[in-house]
Amino acid sequence: MATSNNWTHASSHRFTPTPRSPRFGSEPLKYGPLMHLQLGELSTIVISDPRWAKEVLTTHDIAFADRPVVLTTEIVAYQNTDVVWSPYGDYWRQLRKIVTLELLSVKKVKSFHYIREDECYNLVATLRKSAGSPVNLSQMIFDTIAKIVCRAAFGKGCKDQEEFIDIVKELFKLTGGFDVADVFPSKKIIHTLTGKRPKLESIHKRLDKILSDVISEHPGERSNTADHQESLLEVLLRLQASGEFKLTTKNVKAVTLDMFGGGTDTSSATLEWAISELIKNPKVLKKAQVELREALKGKERILETDLQDLDYLKLIVRETLRMHLPLPLLFPRECREPCKLGGYDIPVKTKLLVNGWAINRDPAYWPNPDSFIPERFRSNPTNVMGSEYEYLPFGAGRRMCPAAVLGIANVEVPLAHMLYYFDWELPNGAKGEDLDMVEVFGASVQRKNELHLVLKPYNLAQN
């Protein structure tokens, strides 16, 4: 492992490399499971092995519970007062409680089933109109998920929904990947020279205006009734008004943006990858369609409760999240108190990256790691987090994603609709193996080239 001047080796705790030779998929793991990088001004550790992931996300979880300051979120997320980017402490704990108990509880996620069912059915109706011709699924998938999240966040209260979605799309394009400004935090001038700051400020201003309008048009306290389901924003405004939590209007806006930002790109990327893998693996595709069509027996409209026992559909989503984590390095952490790792003294402010991508493809845990085999999860009880930290699509520890249930529902339900109502083909008679799987790093890892398919409506009366 490379060390820099900041790293003191404690000789009494020698760093012992793992005895086996972990690999990245079929490639050897060239730089070892615990690596130190000097990225600009930032001393950074990269963890690429389940054993070390467990160490940093359990034993040292509290030491690594901070997030580094990033230009984008400082501007867009109201000086990092959202859940994802706020520093570890009382304020974050309060937000986390709100998110877990109120916004993203299993009950709340289930209560929004009608939104997912509606929007997925709207997608089916749109796709039926283009049946037989190539459609740009990437775009349609993003728009469907964005509408689902928008309705959950704002209810019917956002007249500028389309503009809001377009601005967030613009923001996602601008973020992600390597940003030179973030690795030289003291050189504020770089932020302006790269032109990113003014662009982010303009995006923030436009989003803020829409959020202010929605809040000012909010009709006052409206709790859940038989014909009204509180939107996420309404829950936040209720909590703010009750005084139970100290929340400013900016805090409410920051958390609302988090729900939107966290919920759209990750789920739409996962759905796109699931469809891409199914096109490349026609036997898996067929099996999934048979499972659904036999279970639903020609039903005209799918309800979420119909999907409860569809094991194969669930295995497909898990396997997609293993191979295509939307956030392959999770979200970065920052060391907030000195600790020792593998015999090395880790100073405060060291950045930590957990390479979930390498971990989810570690051949010591996953035979044939580069092959799409949903069945592997039948014999593997791993849920959203591996018992040995070998499966980390949602991270782990205190700052683990609080929305795994919602994230999975937002993938499973649209995927079930696509599988049930349509047979799929690539345009121009191309074969599954011709489909490229080139990735691009934006806010999450997406397909570089948009996914176009020809969809043929399936005759439901056959079942």
Ligand code: HEM
């Ligand atoms: C397939 C979908 C999703 C995936 C794969 C995913 C993945 C992740 C990951 C890897 C992290 C970082 C965990 C860590 O640092 O250890 C995270 C954090 C977070 N995610 Fe998700 N996520 C998904 C969907 C969502 C949705 C739908 C929302 C909200 C509506 C959301 C909200 C958040 C928040 C608020 C955090 C920050 C938690 C904290 O710092 O305390 N995510 N997510």
